[in-house]
Amino acid sequence: MTGEHRATRHIVVMGVSGAGKTTVARGISELTGLRFAEADRFHPEANVARMRAGIPLDDADRWPWLRDLASWMAARHAEGVSTVLACSALKRAYRDVLRQGPPEVEFVHLDGSAELIRDRMTRRTDHYMSASLLDSQRAILEHLDPDESGMVLEVALPPDELVAAAVAQLGLPPAERWDLTGDSPTLR
Template identity: 60%
Template sequence: MHFVFMGVSGSGKSTAALGAVKRLGLPFAEADAFHPEANIAKMAAGTPLDDADRRPWLESLAEWIGERERAGESSVMACSALKRSYRDILRGGAPGVFFIHLHGSTDLIAERLRARSDHFMPSSLLNSQASTLEPLGPDEEGVVLDIAHTPDELVEESARAITSALGRSGR
């Protein structure tokens, strides 16, 4: 199975995913590292990406998932995966993609983004991301976790969700 920590920038995707990876020993990909320079420059300038910008990026992420699948490995990825259509592209990489949606108030996320200085994504794009976000549909495999919990609690909850999903899949 393949686990994608999803949500808007500043929701704690990388922190929770890396914590779960440390506990479970699964391969990890940070989706931001797959962005072409043009996408990073666009976001750093405060311009939201459009679907045409995102498509090749999402396809490269789906390929990474597919490579893990072909190697017989489960995996973890931190990726915004804001729209259902984006998640569909990721699911194209392999069967068994499970989403862990880190969700919370935009006020809390905005506060976190303002405190962060080591990322290309400006807090001015939060509203754009929040308006783009499509929650998981009832037919999408995944869970929603509240980011009001501490990072340690989110790691614990996500590790539990991953372990449970792996147990159900027989992997």
């Protein structure tokens, strides 16, 4: 295709650590064929070391990471590939950086009680993010503004219900409507 892009969708499943972003984003990917990425995997080792030590990241730590995520989505868009990204995207300014990637980004904000999320975090064994950082994340969280494309889902729902609700509210077609041949899922 020269000079034109196939229609793509770019979804960011956002919220504080422990909200279920990765689980829901993977579920959306499995149901729809959108290319999944975990934003945490884009962090430089210095950021990971800080979070492992219980030290919150500051904006200077986050800007290059957010730009890398926006670039990843933009590159997939240029390939005609739709994406779903699990990313905290806690502040409007962070989401603005993500929107600098593909032409349009839609957000699914997983939100719920601090108690429920803290409980989930303390039971995790496979993640470097300490439950002690939950309060710092909640302190900087800026909910979606009315002009931002997205929705809020309650994290108390079971993961399969969250995935189904996100797919339905976003109007995403099921995987059978996507051409999953090769490495670039496209809408049929």
